[in-house]
């Protein structure tokens with residue numbers, strides 16, 4: 471028999487494994503808890519010893535248990551460290567389905583074992599409680615994705631959504647339209663009524679714009695007084711009707727609620743994804759050019775710029 475590391479006796483080795491702060495599970499291919507060690511950090515873990523001998527499907531709801539079994543199969547197939555992140559809440563545990571929705575988040579480090587456990591392939595699953603880190607990441611993502619003043623999507627989140635929708639369009643050719651608009655002579659609102667009133671105008675514009683859209687439409691503040699509306703599954707004719715509604719309702723609302731003597735009308739550029747577009751930036755640029763055209767030709771209007779179509783090769 472090979473000597474144990476550091477010349478520890480088997481008994482000492484067992485004590486050592488049991489002293490690990492994070493819980494370590496031995497899970498078999500069929501989803502049986504064959505053993506549990508460690509988990510001594512009682513700030514983060516409950517005693518899991520009662521699970522030994524049970525099946526994942528006895529403990530967890532079907533969907534969650536299936537997911538665990540898939541990860542076990544993947545770790546066994548890969549024969550290398552498999553790292554997963556997952557949440558567990560009361561609803562995932564059988565008998566607690568009506569419990570609170572709060573989740574504990576874990577990182578699982580899953581490693582195939584080089585021997586059989588009770589005639590079955592098995593993995594070592596080390597579960598680390600990462601709830602604090604996960605919540606911090608979620609908050610950071612929210613800050614990055616949200617425009618602080620208006621609560622709309624940020625520029626960063628918009629560009630991400632634009633790229634995703636463009637990739638969808640290239641696959642499916644389902645129409646998608648984009649409106650870029652701003653408030654005419656917004657600088658005068660700041661100059662005449664103060665920056666705070668200017669901020670309120672931007673917040674109101676965001677609220678009124680959202681009211682004109684379907685829940686699935688994406689509305690973002692690009693920066694300053696520029697806003698973008700991304701309308702998936704919407705051909706430009708339909709989008710033009712939405713854009714006109716946005717233009718009219720925003721101007722009406724801004725003038726009335728902020729008692730503006732002048733300014734507050736809306737100019738916009740509208741376009742749609744086209745088969746001739748190579749990337750989403752081209753679409754945004756076309757909408758920007760159309761907005762410029764709306765400004766140049768007198769403001770208080772939406773200018774539509776049709777998308778280029780790919781030339782047919784005969």
Ligand SMILES: Nc1nc2c(ncn2[C@@H]2O[C@H](COP(=O)(O)OP(=O)(O)OP(=O)(O)O)[C@@H](O)[C@H]2O)c(=O)[nH]1
Pocket residue numbers: 619652653654655656657658660665666667668669672693694695765
């Ligand atoms: N209150 C407020 N003003 C902002 C904010 N961000 C940018 N601005 C101001 O918005 C104004 C935008 O003005 P411009 O882009 O020159 O355009 P405009 O006055 O709307 O004129 P046109 O677009 O040509 O009709 C600038 O005066 C910026 O200082 C903000 O977060 N709050």
